[in-house]
Amino acid sequence: MTHTWDPDRYLTYADERGRPFVDLITRIDATEPRTVVDLGCGPGNLTALLAARWPEAAVTGVDSSAEMVAKAQGSAAAATVAFEIGDVREWVPTGSAGGGTVDVLVSNATLQWLPDHLELLPRLVALVRPGGWFAFQVPGNFDEPSHTIRAELAAEPPYAPHVAGAAVPSSHDAATYLRALQDLGCEVDAWETTYLHVLHGADPVFTWVSGTGARPTLQALPDDLRPSFEAEFKRRLREAYPDDGRGAVLPFRRIFVVARVS
Template identity: 60%
Template sequence: MHVWDPTHYLSYADERTRPFVELLARVPDPTGRPVASVVDLGCGPGHLTALLARRWPEARLHGVDASAEMIAAARDRVGEPGEGATYEVADLRDWLAAPPAGEEADVLVSNATLQWLPDPLSLLPRMVARVAPGGTLAIGVPANFDEPSHVLRRELAAEEPFAAHTREVASPWSPGAADYLEALTGLGCEVDAWETTYLHVLEGPDAVFEWISGTGARPTLQALPAGLREEFADELRRRLRAAYPPRGGRVVLPFRRAFVVARVPA
Protein backbone atom coordinates (compact mmCIF):
# COMPACT_ATOMS: atom_id res chain seq x y z
CA MET A 1 0.00 0.00 0.00
CA HIS A 2 1.52 3.30 -1.06
CA VAL A 3 1.60 6.26 1.31
CA TRP A 4 0.38 9.67 0.20
CA ASP A 5 2.24 12.88 1.04
CA PRO A 6 -0.26 15.74 1.58
CA THR A 7 2.46 18.40 1.30
CA HIS A 8 3.75 17.08 -2.03
CA TYR A 9 0.20 16.66 -3.31
CA LEU A 10 -0.54 20.33 -2.60
CA SER A 11 2.56 21.56 -4.45
CA TYR A 12 0.21 22.50 -7.30
CA ALA A 13 -2.80 23.30 -5.16
CA ASP A 14 -4.16 26.06 -7.41
CA GLU A 15 -4.12 23.85 -10.51
CA ARG A 16 -5.66 20.92 -8.65
CA THR A 17 -8.34 23.11 -7.05
CA ARG A 18 -9.64 24.85 -10.18
CA PRO A 19 -11.44 21.77 -11.64
CA PHE A 20 -13.19 21.20 -8.31
CA VAL A 21 -14.37 24.81 -8.21
CA GLU A 22 -15.80 24.46 -11.71
CA LEU A 23 -17.50 21.18 -10.79
CA LEU A 24 -18.98 22.71 -7.64
CA ALA A 25 -20.35 25.67 -9.60
CA ARG A 26 -22.60 23.29 -11.58
CA VAL A 27 -24.06 21.54 -8.51
CA PRO A 28 -27.64 22.71 -7.86
CA ASP A 29 -29.22 22.97 -4.44
CA PRO A 30 -32.09 20.56 -3.75
CA THR A 31 -35.48 22.04 -4.53
CA GLY A 32 -37.52 23.17 -1.55
CA ARG A 33 -35.08 22.41 1.25
CA PRO A 34 -31.63 23.43 2.51
CA VAL A 35 -28.59 21.24 2.08
CA ALA A 36 -28.22 19.43 5.40
CA SER A 37 -25.57 16.80 4.67
CA VAL A 38 -22.53 16.82 2.35
CA VAL A 39 -20.14 13.89 1.93
CA ASP A 40 -16.71 14.20 0.28
CA LEU A 41 -15.51 10.77 -0.91
CA GLY A 42 -11.76 10.87 -1.42
CA CYS A 43 -11.41 14.11 0.49
CA GLY A 44 -7.60 14.11 0.56
CA PRO A 45 -6.09 16.71 2.89
CA GLY A 46 -9.38 18.57 3.29
CA HIS A 47 -8.55 21.69 1.28
CA LEU A 48 -11.52 21.09 -1.03
CA THR A 49 -13.84 20.11 1.82
CA ALA A 50 -13.34 23.70 2.97
CA LEU A 51 -14.85 24.88 -0.32
CA LEU A 52 -17.90 22.71 0.35
CA ALA A 53 -18.21 24.40 3.74
CA ARG A 54 -18.17 27.84 2.10
CA ARG A 55 -20.93 26.79 -0.29
CA TRP A 56 -23.11 25.16 2.41
CA PRO A 57 -22.01 26.61 5.78
CA GLU A 58 -24.95 25.10 7.68
CA ALA A 59 -24.51 21.56 6.34
CA ARG A 60 -22.92 18.64 8.17
CA LEU A 61 -19.71 17.75 6.34
CA HIS A 62 -18.10 14.33 6.32
CA GLY A 63 -14.89 13.38 4.52
CA VAL A 64 -13.72 9.87 3.65
CA ASP A 65 -10.28 8.88 2.38
CA ALA A 66 -8.27 5.66 2.33
CA SER A 67 -5.07 7.50 3.28
CA ALA A 68 -4.46 7.96 7.01
CA GLU A 69 -1.91 10.66 6.14
CA MET A 70 -4.47 12.63 4.13
CA ILE A 71 -7.12 12.33 6.86
CA ALA A 72 -4.62 13.47 9.50
CA ALA A 73 -3.86 16.56 7.38
CA ALA A 74 -7.59 17.23 6.94
CA ARG A 75 -8.20 17.03 10.69
CA ASP A 76 -5.33 19.45 11.31
CA ARG A 77 -6.92 22.24 9.24
CA VAL A 78 -7.85 24.77 11.90
CA GLY A 79 -9.40 28.20 11.47
CA GLU A 80 -10.83 27.48 8.02
CA PRO A 81 -14.33 26.80 6.72
CA GLY A 82 -15.18 23.18 7.38
CA GLU A 83 -13.18 23.02 10.61
CA GLY A 84 -16.11 21.18 12.19
CA ALA A 85 -16.22 18.48 9.52
CA THR A 86 -15.89 14.86 10.56
CA TYR A 87 -13.44 12.55 8.81
CA GLU A 88 -12.78 8.84 8.61
CA VAL A 89 -10.13 6.60 7.12
CA ALA A 90 -11.90 4.14 4.85
CA ASP A 91 -11.71 2.66 1.39
CA LEU A 92 -14.44 4.25 -0.68
CA ARG A 93 -15.74 0.82 -1.70
CA ASP A 94 -16.00 -0.34 1.91
CA TRP A 95 -17.77 2.87 2.88
CA LEU A 96 -20.34 2.41 0.13
CA ALA A 97 -20.87 -1.26 0.97
CA ALA A 98 -21.41 -0.66 4.70
CA PRO A 99 -24.87 0.16 6.07
CA PRO A 100 -25.36 3.95 6.17
CA ALA A 101 -24.28 5.42 9.51
CA GLY A 102 -26.73 8.30 9.16
CA GLU A 103 -29.02 10.06 6.73
CA GLU A 104 -28.51 10.13 3.00
CA ALA A 105 -26.39 12.97 1.68
CA ASP A 106 -27.98 15.91 -0.08
CA VAL A 107 -24.70 16.30 -1.96
CA LEU A 108 -22.21 13.48 -2.51
CA VAL A 109 -18.93 14.57 -4.10
CA SER A 110 -16.02 12.50 -5.37
CA ASN A 111 -13.13 14.38 -6.94
CA ALA A 112 -9.96 12.84 -8.44
CA THR A 113 -10.58 9.53 -6.67
CA LEU A 114 -12.51 7.06 -8.81
CA GLN A 115 -9.60 6.75 -11.27
CA TRP A 116 -7.79 4.61 -8.68
CA LEU A 117 -10.52 1.95 -8.67
CA PRO A 118 -10.63 -0.88 -11.22
CA ASP A 119 -14.32 -0.54 -12.19
CA PRO A 120 -15.68 2.86 -11.14
CA LEU A 121 -18.90 2.54 -13.14
CA SER A 122 -19.91 -0.47 -11.04
CA LEU A 123 -19.92 1.77 -7.95
CA LEU A 124 -22.43 4.25 -9.33
CA PRO A 125 -25.60 2.42 -8.19
CA ARG A 126 -24.34 2.42 -4.60
CA MET A 127 -23.25 6.05 -4.86
CA VAL A 128 -26.67 7.09 -6.14
CA ALA A 129 -28.31 5.09 -3.33
CA ARG A 130 -26.40 7.19 -0.77
CA VAL A 131 -27.90 10.43 -2.14
CA ALA A 132 -31.21 11.72 -0.80
CA PRO A 133 -34.09 12.02 -3.28
CA GLY A 134 -33.67 15.27 -5.19
CA GLY A 135 -30.01 15.48 -4.13
CA THR A 136 -26.90 15.51 -6.29
CA LEU A 137 -23.95 13.26 -7.05
CA ALA A 138 -20.96 15.22 -8.39
CA ILE A 139 -17.90 13.48 -9.83
CA GLY A 140 -14.67 14.80 -11.29
CA VAL A 141 -11.91 12.54 -12.63
CA PRO A 142 -8.79 12.89 -14.73
CA ALA A 143 -9.29 11.78 -18.33
CA ASN A 144 -5.77 12.22 -19.66
CA PHE A 145 -4.45 8.68 -19.46
CA ASP A 146 -3.32 8.64 -23.09
CA GLU A 147 -1.04 11.64 -22.47
CA PRO A 148 2.77 11.15 -22.35
CA SER A 149 2.80 11.86 -18.61
CA HIS A 150 0.96 8.55 -18.09
CA VAL A 151 2.07 6.58 -21.15
CA LEU A 152 5.77 7.06 -20.47
CA ARG A 153 5.39 6.01 -16.84
CA ARG A 154 3.50 2.85 -17.83
CA GLU A 155 6.00 1.97 -20.55
CA LEU A 156 9.01 2.44 -18.30
CA ALA A 157 7.39 0.52 -15.43
CA ALA A 158 6.85 -2.43 -17.81
CA GLU A 159 10.58 -2.61 -18.61
CA GLU A 160 13.09 -4.63 -16.62
CA PRO A 161 14.46 -4.37 -14.03
CA PHE A 162 11.49 -2.27 -12.88
CA ALA A 163 8.67 -4.58 -13.99
CA ALA A 164 9.45 -7.18 -11.35
CA HIS A 165 8.45 -4.62 -8.69
CA THR A 166 5.63 -2.74 -10.44
CA ARG A 167 3.40 -5.42 -12.00
CA GLU A 168 0.78 -5.26 -9.24
CA VAL A 169 1.02 -1.53 -8.58
CA ALA A 170 -2.07 0.66 -8.87
CA SER A 171 -2.22 2.59 -12.11
CA PRO A 172 -4.91 5.27 -12.51
CA TRP A 173 -7.55 5.00 -15.24
CA SER A 174 -11.12 6.20 -15.72
CA PRO A 175 -13.97 6.05 -18.22
CA GLY A 176 -14.81 9.29 -20.00
CA ALA A 177 -17.67 11.67 -19.36
CA ALA A 178 -19.88 9.96 -21.97
CA ASP A 179 -19.60 6.65 -20.09
CA TYR A 180 -20.64 8.28 -16.82
CA LEU A 181 -23.49 10.04 -18.62
CA GLU A 182 -24.85 6.78 -20.02
CA ALA A 183 -24.51 4.87 -16.74
CA LEU A 184 -26.14 7.52 -14.56
CA THR A 185 -28.92 8.22 -17.04
CA GLY A 186 -29.63 4.50 -16.90
CA LEU A 187 -30.03 4.84 -13.14
CA GLY A 188 -32.76 7.43 -13.62
CA CYS A 189 -30.68 10.52 -12.91
CA GLU A 190 -30.83 13.86 -14.71
CA VAL A 191 -27.23 14.22 -15.85
CA ASP A 192 -24.96 17.11 -16.85
CA ALA A 193 -21.62 15.76 -18.14
CA TRP A 194 -18.70 17.49 -19.83
CA GLU A 195 -14.95 17.40 -20.37
CA THR A 196 -12.38 20.18 -20.16
CA THR A 197 -8.73 20.22 -21.19
CA TYR A 198 -6.67 22.51 -18.99
CA LEU A 199 -3.31 23.82 -20.18
CA HIS A 200 -1.29 23.97 -16.99
CA VAL A 201 1.78 26.18 -17.29
CA LEU A 202 4.35 24.72 -14.90
CA GLU A 203 7.63 26.27 -13.85
CA GLY A 204 10.84 24.81 -12.53
CA PRO A 205 13.15 21.95 -13.51
CA ASP A 206 11.37 18.69 -14.34
CA ALA A 207 8.01 20.25 -13.50
CA VAL A 208 5.96 17.48 -15.11
CA PHE A 209 7.82 14.86 -13.10
CA GLU A 210 7.17 16.87 -9.93
CA TRP A 211 3.47 17.00 -10.83
CA ILE A 212 3.03 13.27 -11.45
CA SER A 213 5.31 12.12 -8.62
CA GLY A 214 2.77 13.54 -6.15
CA THR A 215 -0.15 11.74 -7.81
CA GLY A 216 -0.23 9.18 -10.66
CA ALA A 217 3.41 8.09 -10.47
CA ARG A 218 3.66 7.93 -6.68
CA PRO A 219 2.55 4.28 -6.25
CA THR A 220 5.03 3.18 -8.92
CA LEU A 221 7.90 5.08 -7.34
CA GLN A 222 7.12 3.74 -3.88
CA ALA A 223 7.03 0.16 -5.13
CA LEU A 224 10.66 0.32 -6.22
CA PRO A 225 13.52 -0.34 -3.81
CA ALA A 226 16.15 2.28 -3.06
CA GLY A 227 18.62 2.61 -5.89
CA LEU A 228 16.22 1.27 -8.47
CA ARG A 229 13.76 4.01 -7.57
CA GLU A 230 16.33 6.69 -8.31
CA GLU A 231 17.27 4.99 -11.58
CA PHE A 232 13.60 4.89 -12.61
CA ALA A 233 13.06 8.52 -11.65
CA ASP A 234 16.11 9.71 -13.59
CA GLU A 235 15.02 7.87 -16.74
CA LEU A 236 11.42 9.04 -16.42
CA ARG A 237 12.61 12.63 -16.03
CA ARG A 238 14.67 12.27 -19.20
CA ARG A 239 11.72 10.92 -21.21
CA LEU A 240 9.36 13.56 -19.85
CA ARG A 241 11.76 16.38 -20.76
CA ALA A 242 11.76 15.10 -24.35
CA ALA A 243 7.95 14.87 -24.41
CA TYR A 244 7.41 18.25 -22.73
CA PRO A 245 10.28 20.48 -23.87
CA PRO A 246 10.64 23.60 -21.72
CA ARG A 247 10.20 27.05 -23.21
CA GLY A 248 11.68 29.88 -21.20
CA GLY A 249 11.80 27.76 -18.06
CA ARG A 250 8.16 26.68 -18.42
CA VAL A 251 6.34 23.66 -19.77
CA VAL A 252 2.72 23.27 -20.80
CA LEU A 253 0.93 20.20 -19.43
CA PRO A 254 -2.38 19.49 -21.20
CA PHE A 255 -4.72 17.87 -18.70
CA ARG A 256 -8.16 16.63 -19.74
CA ARG A 257 -10.72 16.07 -16.99
CA ALA A 258 -14.21 14.56 -17.04
CA PHE A 259 -17.07 15.91 -14.94
CA VAL A 260 -20.57 14.71 -14.18
CA VAL A 261 -23.35 16.22 -12.07
CA ALA A 262 -26.27 13.84 -11.58
CA ARG A 263 -29.57 14.89 -9.98
CA VAL A 264 -31.14 11.92 -8.22
CA PRO A 265 -34.92 11.56 -8.78
CA ALA A 266 -37.04 13.14 -6.05
Protein backbone atom coordinates in the same frame (compact mmCIF):
# COMPACT_ATOMS: atom_id res chain seq x y z
CA MET B 1 0.30 -3.75 -3.76
CA THR B 2 -0.32 -0.93 -1.28
CA HIS B 3 1.05 2.58 -1.40
CA THR B 4 0.83 5.68 0.76
CA TRP B 5 0.19 9.32 -0.08
CA ASP B 6 2.27 12.38 0.70
CA PRO B 7 -0.09 15.31 1.40
CA ASP B 8 2.66 17.92 1.09
CA ARG B 9 3.82 16.63 -2.31
CA TYR B 10 0.18 16.48 -3.46
CA LEU B 11 -0.34 20.11 -2.43
CA THR B 12 2.64 21.35 -4.46
CA TYR B 13 0.26 22.39 -7.24
CA ALA B 14 -2.78 22.97 -5.04
CA ASP B 15 -4.22 25.79 -7.17
CA GLU B 16 -4.01 23.80 -10.41
CA ARG B 17 -5.43 20.66 -8.79
CA GLY B 18 -8.18 22.67 -7.14
CA ARG B 19 -9.59 24.37 -10.22
CA PRO B 20 -11.52 21.32 -11.50
CA PHE B 21 -13.10 20.93 -8.05
CA VAL B 22 -14.36 24.51 -8.20
CA ASP B 23 -15.67 24.00 -11.74
CA LEU B 24 -17.46 20.85 -10.59
CA ILE B 25 -19.24 22.20 -7.54
CA THR B 26 -20.42 25.37 -9.30
CA ARG B 27 -22.69 23.12 -11.39
CA ILE B 28 -24.37 21.59 -8.33
CA ASP B 29 -27.68 23.39 -7.91
CA ALA B 30 -28.35 22.44 -4.29
CA THR B 31 -29.82 25.30 -2.28
CA GLU B 32 -30.05 24.24 1.39
CA PRO B 33 -28.45 20.80 1.76
CA ARG B 34 -28.26 19.40 5.27
CA THR B 35 -25.61 16.74 4.67
CA VAL B 36 -22.65 17.20 2.31
CA VAL B 37 -19.95 14.55 1.86
CA ASP B 38 -16.61 14.63 0.03
CA LEU B 39 -15.52 11.05 -0.75
CA GLY B 40 -11.78 11.01 -1.34
CA CYS B 41 -11.19 14.35 0.36
CA GLY B 42 -7.39 14.16 0.40
CA PRO B 43 -5.80 16.84 2.61
CA GLY B 44 -9.14 18.63 3.01
CA ASN B 45 -8.25 21.97 1.46
CA LEU B 46 -10.97 21.60 -1.19
CA THR B 47 -13.55 20.12 1.17
CA ALA B 48 -13.44 23.42 3.02
CA LEU B 49 -14.94 25.04 -0.08
CA LEU B 50 -18.06 22.89 0.41
CA ALA B 51 -18.46 24.20 3.93
CA ALA B 52 -18.01 27.76 2.67
CA ARG B 53 -20.66 27.32 0.00
CA TRP B 54 -23.19 25.60 2.29
CA PRO B 55 -22.36 26.93 5.77
CA GLU B 56 -25.54 25.49 7.34
CA ALA B 57 -24.75 21.94 6.18
CA ALA B 58 -22.95 19.22 8.10
CA VAL B 59 -19.90 18.60 5.89
CA THR B 60 -17.83 15.42 6.11
CA GLY B 61 -14.59 14.57 4.33
CA VAL B 62 -13.73 10.90 3.89
CA ASP B 63 -10.45 9.40 2.66
CA SER B 64 -8.82 5.98 2.83
CA SER B 65 -5.38 7.50 3.44
CA ALA B 66 -4.51 7.96 7.11
CA GLU B 67 -1.83 10.45 6.04
CA MET B 68 -4.31 12.58 4.12
CA VAL B 69 -6.90 12.52 6.91
CA ALA B 70 -4.28 13.47 9.51
CA LYS B 71 -3.25 16.43 7.35
CA ALA B 72 -6.90 17.48 6.98
CA GLN B 73 -7.62 17.16 10.69
CA GLY B 74 -4.65 19.38 11.46
CA SER B 75 -5.65 22.07 8.97
CA ALA B 76 -7.88 25.11 9.20
CA ALA B 77 -10.54 23.15 7.29
CA ALA B 78 -11.17 21.05 10.42
CA ALA B 79 -12.95 24.04 11.96
CA THR B 80 -15.89 23.55 9.59
CA VAL B 81 -15.50 19.96 8.32
CA ALA B 82 -15.48 16.59 10.09
CA PHE B 83 -12.81 14.30 8.61
CA GLU B 84 -12.71 10.53 8.87
CA ILE B 85 -10.94 7.52 7.40
CA GLY B 86 -13.11 5.44 5.09
CA ASP B 87 -13.10 3.44 1.87
CA VAL B 88 -15.23 4.78 -0.99
CA ARG B 89 -16.35 1.22 -1.74
CA GLU B 90 -17.72 0.63 1.76
CA TRP B 91 -18.39 3.97 3.43
CA VAL B 92 -21.87 4.75 4.77
CA PRO B 93 -22.95 7.80 6.78
CA THR B 94 -22.59 7.45 10.56
CA GLY B 95 -25.75 6.14 12.13
CA SER B 96 -27.22 5.18 8.76
CA ALA B 97 -27.91 1.89 7.08
CA GLY B 98 -26.52 3.53 3.97
CA GLY B 99 -29.69 4.44 2.15
CA GLY B 100 -30.49 7.90 0.85
CA THR B 101 -29.31 10.22 3.61
CA VAL B 102 -26.79 12.48 1.84
CA ASP B 103 -27.97 15.64 0.10
CA VAL B 104 -24.76 16.35 -1.83
CA LEU B 105 -22.17 13.66 -2.50
CA VAL B 106 -18.95 14.80 -4.17
CA SER B 107 -15.95 12.75 -5.30
CA ASN B 108 -13.03 14.62 -6.82
CA ALA B 109 -10.16 12.81 -8.61
CA THR B 110 -10.72 9.61 -6.64
CA LEU B 111 -12.79 7.10 -8.60
CA GLN B 112 -10.03 6.62 -11.19
CA TRP B 113 -8.12 4.60 -8.59
CA LEU B 114 -10.91 2.00 -8.42
CA PRO B 115 -10.83 -0.23 -11.52
CA ASP B 116 -14.45 -1.26 -10.92
CA HIS B 117 -15.79 2.22 -10.20
CA LEU B 118 -18.39 2.06 -12.97
CA GLU B 119 -19.98 -0.86 -11.14
CA LEU B 120 -19.75 1.16 -7.92
CA LEU B 121 -22.01 3.95 -9.18
CA PRO B 122 -25.31 2.30 -8.10
CA ARG B 123 -24.06 2.06 -4.51
CA LEU B 124 -22.95 5.70 -4.49
CA VAL B 125 -26.22 6.92 -5.98
CA ALA B 126 -28.08 4.94 -3.31
CA LEU B 127 -26.35 7.00 -0.61
CA VAL B 128 -28.01 10.17 -1.91
CA ARG B 129 -31.42 11.35 -0.84
CA PRO B 130 -34.04 11.60 -3.66
CA GLY B 131 -33.68 15.05 -5.15
CA GLY B 132 -30.09 15.22 -3.98
CA TRP B 133 -26.89 15.54 -5.99
CA PHE B 134 -24.02 13.22 -6.89
CA ALA B 135 -21.07 14.92 -8.58
CA PHE B 136 -17.63 13.65 -9.48
CA GLN B 137 -14.58 14.48 -11.54
CA VAL B 138 -11.90 12.12 -12.84
CA PRO B 139 -8.80 12.64 -14.97
CA GLY B 140 -9.13 11.67 -18.61
CA ASN B 141 -5.51 12.17 -19.66
CA PHE B 142 -4.20 8.61 -19.50
CA ASP B 143 -3.10 8.62 -23.13
CA GLU B 144 -0.84 11.62 -22.50
CA PRO B 145 2.97 11.32 -22.20
CA SER B 146 2.83 11.96 -18.45
CA HIS B 147 1.24 8.50 -18.17
CA THR B 148 2.47 6.64 -21.24
CA ILE B 149 6.12 7.40 -20.50
CA ARG B 150 5.75 5.98 -16.99
CA ALA B 151 4.07 2.86 -18.36
CA GLU B 152 6.73 2.34 -21.05
CA LEU B 153 9.60 2.78 -18.62
CA ALA B 154 7.96 0.58 -16.01
CA ALA B 155 7.71 -2.23 -18.58
CA GLU B 156 11.47 -2.22 -19.16
CA PRO B 157 14.07 -4.29 -17.30
CA PRO B 158 15.10 -4.16 -14.55
CA TYR B 159 11.97 -2.34 -13.32
CA ALA B 160 9.12 -4.47 -14.69
CA PRO B 161 9.17 -7.31 -12.10
CA HIS B 162 8.95 -4.84 -9.22
CA VAL B 163 6.07 -2.68 -10.43
CA ALA B 164 3.81 -5.30 -12.00
CA GLY B 165 1.25 -4.99 -9.21
CA ALA B 166 1.39 -1.22 -8.73
CA ALA B 167 -1.93 0.64 -8.89
CA VAL B 168 -2.61 2.43 -12.17
CA PRO B 169 -5.47 4.96 -12.52
CA SER B 170 -8.03 4.77 -15.33
CA SER B 171 -11.38 6.28 -16.29
CA HIS B 172 -14.17 6.22 -18.88
CA ASP B 173 -15.40 8.93 -21.21
CA ALA B 174 -18.15 11.35 -20.27
CA ALA B 175 -20.79 9.59 -22.39
CA THR B 176 -20.22 6.29 -20.58
CA TYR B 177 -20.83 7.89 -17.19
CA LEU B 178 -23.84 9.80 -18.51
CA ARG B 179 -25.56 6.64 -19.76
CA ALA B 180 -24.69 4.65 -16.63
CA LEU B 181 -26.29 7.26 -14.38
CA GLN B 182 -29.27 7.74 -16.68
CA ASP B 183 -29.83 3.99 -16.34
CA LEU B 184 -30.05 4.61 -12.59
CA GLY B 185 -32.80 7.18 -13.10
CA CYS B 186 -30.66 10.30 -12.67
CA GLU B 187 -30.79 13.57 -14.58
CA VAL B 188 -27.22 13.96 -15.77
CA ASP B 189 -24.95 16.76 -16.95
CA ALA B 190 -21.60 15.42 -18.19
CA TRP B 191 -18.77 17.26 -19.92
CA GLU B 192 -15.02 17.42 -20.29
CA THR B 193 -12.43 20.19 -20.13
CA THR B 194 -8.75 20.25 -21.02
CA TYR B 195 -6.73 22.57 -18.79
CA LEU B 196 -3.35 23.89 -19.88
CA HIS B 197 -1.30 24.05 -16.71
CA VAL B 198 1.88 26.11 -16.96
CA LEU B 199 4.31 24.55 -14.48
CA HIS B 200 7.56 26.09 -13.28
CA GLY B 201 10.63 24.80 -11.50
CA ALA B 202 12.99 21.88 -11.92
CA ASP B 203 11.26 18.89 -13.54
CA PRO B 204 7.78 20.25 -12.74
CA VAL B 205 5.85 17.54 -14.60
CA PHE B 206 7.71 14.89 -12.61
CA THR B 207 6.83 16.76 -9.42
CA TRP B 208 3.19 16.73 -10.50
CA VAL B 209 2.93 13.03 -11.42
CA SER B 210 5.07 11.82 -8.52
CA GLY B 211 2.39 13.15 -6.18
CA THR B 212 -0.45 11.34 -7.95
CA GLY B 213 -0.51 8.94 -10.89
CA ALA B 214 3.13 7.80 -10.76
CA ARG B 215 3.38 7.52 -6.98
CA PRO B 216 2.38 3.83 -6.67
CA THR B 217 4.95 2.88 -9.32
CA LEU B 218 7.71 4.88 -7.64
CA GLN B 219 6.93 3.39 -4.24
CA ALA B 220 6.93 -0.14 -5.63
CA LEU B 221 10.54 0.17 -6.79
CA PRO B 222 13.34 -0.99 -4.48
CA ASP B 223 15.63 1.70 -3.12
CA ASP B 224 18.52 0.70 -5.36
CA LEU B 225 16.48 1.05 -8.57
CA ARG B 226 14.31 4.06 -7.81
CA PRO B 227 17.00 6.73 -8.47
CA SER B 228 17.79 5.45 -11.98
CA PHE B 229 14.09 5.12 -12.79
CA GLU B 230 13.41 8.67 -11.62
CA ALA B 231 16.36 10.08 -13.54
CA GLU B 232 15.25 8.49 -16.81
CA PHE B 233 11.60 9.36 -16.15
CA LYS B 234 12.56 13.00 -15.65
CA ARG B 235 14.67 13.03 -18.80
CA ARG B 236 11.84 11.69 -20.95
CA LEU B 237 9.32 14.06 -19.38
CA ARG B 238 11.57 17.04 -20.11
CA GLU B 239 11.62 16.01 -23.77
CA ALA B 240 7.84 15.57 -23.87
CA TYR B 241 7.10 18.81 -21.98
CA PRO B 242 9.88 21.28 -22.86
CA ASP B 243 10.26 24.54 -20.98
CA ASP B 244 11.23 27.44 -23.25
CA GLY B 245 11.68 29.75 -20.29
CA ARG B 246 7.99 30.42 -19.81
CA GLY B 247 7.18 27.17 -18.02
CA ALA B 248 6.33 23.62 -19.13
CA VAL B 249 2.79 23.25 -20.47
CA LEU B 250 0.90 20.24 -19.13
CA PRO B 251 -2.40 19.63 -20.97
CA PHE B 252 -4.78 17.91 -18.56
CA ARG B 253 -8.16 16.55 -19.68
CA ARG B 254 -10.80 16.14 -16.98
CA ILE B 255 -14.18 14.38 -17.07
CA PHE B 256 -17.04 15.94 -15.07
CA VAL B 257 -20.40 14.50 -14.09
CA VAL B 258 -23.20 16.12 -12.08
CA ALA B 259 -26.29 13.98 -11.48
CA ARG B 260 -29.62 14.79 -9.83
CA VAL B 261 -30.88 11.69 -8.07
CA SER B 262 -34.54 10.81 -8.53
